[in-house]
Amino acid sequence: MERAVSHAPTPMTAAGRLLAVLDAFAPGRSVLTLSEISRRAGLSLTTAHRLAGELVNWGALERDTDGRYRIGLHLLELAALAPRGLELRELAQPYLEDLFHSTRAHVHLAVRDGAEVVYVETLRARGAVTVLSRLGQRWPLHVTGTGLVLLAHAPREVQEDVLAGPLKRYTAKTVTDPTALRRILAEVRHTGIAVAEEQLTLEGVAIATPIRGAADDVIAALGLVVHVNEYEPRALVPVMSATARAISRALGAPSAHRNPGAVLGR
Template identity: 55%
Template sequence: MNATGPAAALTGSAPPPRTPPDAVAGRPSVARRVLGILDAFSPQRPALSLSDISRRAGLPPATAHRLVGELTRWGALERDEHGLYRIGLRLWEVAALAPRGQALREAAMPFLEDLYEATHENVQLAVLDGLEVVYIERISSRNAVHVFTRVGGRWPAHATGVGLALLAHADPALQERAIAGPLRRFTPKTICSGAELRRVLAEVRRTGVAISDGQVELIALSVAAPVYGPDDTVVAAVSIVVPSETSDARALIPAVRACARGISRALGAPHALRRPPSAAARA
C-alpha cells in the first residue's frame, strides 16, 4: 500500500499523480469541447439550435447546455428571439486583435480601395494559414464576376491567386507539404499535380505575380502579388478577380503590383521603401 500525506514524506515515497478529470478514458478537455461548439457553426449553418450544437459538437445535451450557457453569458454566442444561437460580437472583438487581421487590413485599405476604383472588380486581401488562405478583406461591386470568397472564409491555397503568391514565398517545408498533396480539384483547370504546382510556384517567384485562371470557377481569373512586412518576409497577398473571357491578365499586373507595393511600404517593408529599378533608371 502506498503511503500518502506526511507519512509519504517520511518514507520517501510520493502519492501517484492526480489524473485530471478530463483525461479519464480519453475524454476531451473542456477547451476542446468549447472549440467543438464554436466549430459547429459555418457559413452554411450560421444559426443553430441547442440540439443542433449538441449533435454537431458530439456532446451530451446537458454538457452542451451548460457550455453554451457560459459562452452566451461571456458574449461568444448570442441567442435570438427564435431560440437559435449565433456567433457573438465578443469573438469579433477578440479576432480584431490578431496582428495579421485588423492591423494589416487598416494598412491595406487605402490601396485596396484605389485598386477597386480603377477596376470596379473583386479586390481581395488574404493571409496564409497552413495550406489554406484566409481572406481578411474583400471589395466588390454588384457587376463584378462571381466569386465564392468572403471575409473570414478559407480556400485551398493551390487553387487561388493569393494562395499561389503566398505558397511561393512560404517555408520550403510547407511548400513540400502542398506539393505532396492531395490537391483538391474544382474545375478542369485546377492544379492537381505536385509537379505542376512546383513549376507554378517557381514561376511566381520569378515573375513576382501569380495568375490563377479558372481554377475555382472557369469564368474567373485572378492576378495576385505578395505583400511584404517589416522584415521583408511575405505576410499577405493581394489579388484582383476578373472575368476570364474578357480580361487580359498581363494588363492587370502593373496595377496589382503597385497595390501590393503600396501596402508593403505602409507596413515598413525595407525593399518597398526603396525605389524600384525602373524608377531609379529614369532618375
Template identity: 50%
Template sequence: MTAQAMADAKTADDRTGARCAGTGTGPVLARAFRILGAFGADHPAMTLSELARRSDLPTSTVHRMLGELIGWGALERGEDGRYRIGLRLWEVGALAPRGQGLRESALPFMEDMSQITRENVQLAVREGDELVFVERIAGTGAVPVLTRVGGRFALTVTGGGLVLLAHAPLDVQEKVLAGPLPPFTRRTVTDAHTLRRMLADVRRNGYSVSDRQVTMDALSVAAPVYGPGGEVAAAVSLVVRHGSRSAHEIAPLVCASARAISRALTQPGRAAP
C-alpha cells in the first residue's frame, strides 16, 4: 500500500469513528459509562428500551453490553425485568478514599450531633462545581430533605455547598457564580453579587447559613472540615426545621463537630483522605 493510500485509509477510519461516536457506537468504555450514567435518583430502575433512550445508544448496543455489565456485577436485573445498579459497583465506589476516610473519621461525631439534636446531619465534599453527599444521618422526626448519600447538588444553595464554594479555588467560584443559578424556592439566592457577600461571611464567621433556600421548611448550618494539609476537605451540616431553632443557636455545635472531625483527620498515622 502506498503512503497516499494509507493516508486515505486513515482519513476514512477517522470519519467512520466520528460517525460512530455521533450515533452512539463509540469506544466500549465510553458506552459503558453512558449506560451507567443513565441511572439516577429519578431513574433507579429501567427497562432495556428506557436505558437505550436515556443513554442515547442503540438498543442493540445496550443489549449487547448489559451481559458484560451484569456479569461483572455493575448492574443487576430484577424479577420485573428492570435493570438496577449492582452491589459490586457500590463496593468499588465505597473504596473512594475521599469518601471512606472522611466517613470513618466523621461518623462518631455526626452520630453524637444527631443524638443531641434529633436532626439531620450531613457530610459533603466538592466535586468540580458540584457538591456530593458522602454521608447522612436522618434524625427522628427531622424535617424531610432532598439530599441522599451519593447525590449531587448545587454549591450555592445548601449550607455545606456554601462552605465548600467559599473555600474553593477562585476559578471554581467564578465559574459557579457566572451561572446558571437555579432557584429551588422563592428564598433561593440567585444574585451573584449577594452570593459573593455570603461567601465572604462564611470565610469570616467560620460557618454558613442556608435559610429556606432548598425547601421552605428547612434551615441548614454548616462548617468546614480541614484535612491534614490545612485544606478544606469537606463540610459538615445540621439541617433543622425552620423556626424550631435559630442559626445562632446551633452554629457552635456544628463548628465544634467540624473541629473534632478535622482533628480526627489529622491524627498521626491516619491516611489522608
C-alpha cells in the first residue's frame, strides 16, 4: 500500500531528516529521482541531495547511472537481523514451501506493525486468483486474513484504536462496521481461524491462522488466498493449521506440542 506524500514540516533533527529520505520509498516507488525524494520527504532539494549522498556512502541507498536512487543492500543486511523479519522467514521457509506445493494457493507469512499487517514472505501460485500483496507489502489489519488474526491477538489498546476507525473500504464486502468487526475478532480468537472473503480483492478468499513464539504469544500469522469458488475449508484449514503448528513448534511455542483440537472455522 503506497503511503501518501508527506506534507509535514521538515523534521528538526538530523536523524529525522535521514529517516524521512528513506521513508520516501514505498512499494511502487522503489526508484526515485532527487526531486521526488525531496517532495515526498518534505525536504528542500539541497538538504535531500546532501542526505541522499550520505546514505549512498553508508550503503543505505544506491544511485543509478541516470542519477535516480534506490534502497541499498546494507539495509537488507540489517533487516536480516530482525527476528520478526528475515529470521522468521528463513525458519518458516521449508514449511511454507510444503504448504504451497500441497495447496497450490498463494501463501503469506505476516507480522503486525502498529495498525498494519506486513508480509515478510509470499509464495504466489501461477494461475490462481489475483492478489495485490507481495513481500514487504502493508495493509490495514481489518482487510486481510492474516491481519484479522494479528488484530484479534493484538493488545487491547491496538484493537480499540483500529475499531475507532476510520476503517477503509476496498470492496463492497470490506467490513467497516466496528460492531461487526468486533464479533469477527471474537470468532477468530475462538476458532483460531480468520476468513476474509473478498474484503481486499473481489473473487479472493483469505484464510489465516496464528503462529506462536517461545512465550506462546502470537508473533505472526500464516495465510492462504484462493479463488472464492475454490474455497474448501475442510481441505485447506487442516493443512494450514498443521503448518502453523509446525512453525510454532520450531519457534519453541509450548502449545504447539499439545493436541490442538482445532475448529474448522466458518
